[in-house]
Amino acid sequence: MPKQKSKRALRKRVRFTATGRLRRHRANKSHILTKKHPKRLRHLRKGTLVSHADERRLKRLLLA
Numbered sequence: 001m002p003k004q005k006s007k008r009a010l011r012k013r014v015r016f017t018a019t020g021r022l023r024r025h026r027a028n029k030s031h032i033l034t035k036k037h038p039k040r041l042r043h044l045r046k047g048t049l050v051s052h053a054d055e056r057r058l059k060r061l062l063l064a
Helices: 038-045 053-060
Strands: 014-016 020-024
Touching: 020 053
Parallel strands: none
Antiparallel strands: 014 020
């Protein structure tokens, strides 16, 4: 059976932290920004961690 390929698209979207969690950017920051309040845009600039529910599945895709 051939080796599993890792998902390169996901590799470009998430990064591993030093403790092994996955870091991602927040959504809704690309267009139609005029109707979004500055406070909301400020919070969207910061990254966040992938939820525990998705973390195991995404790690399996990355490390295949």
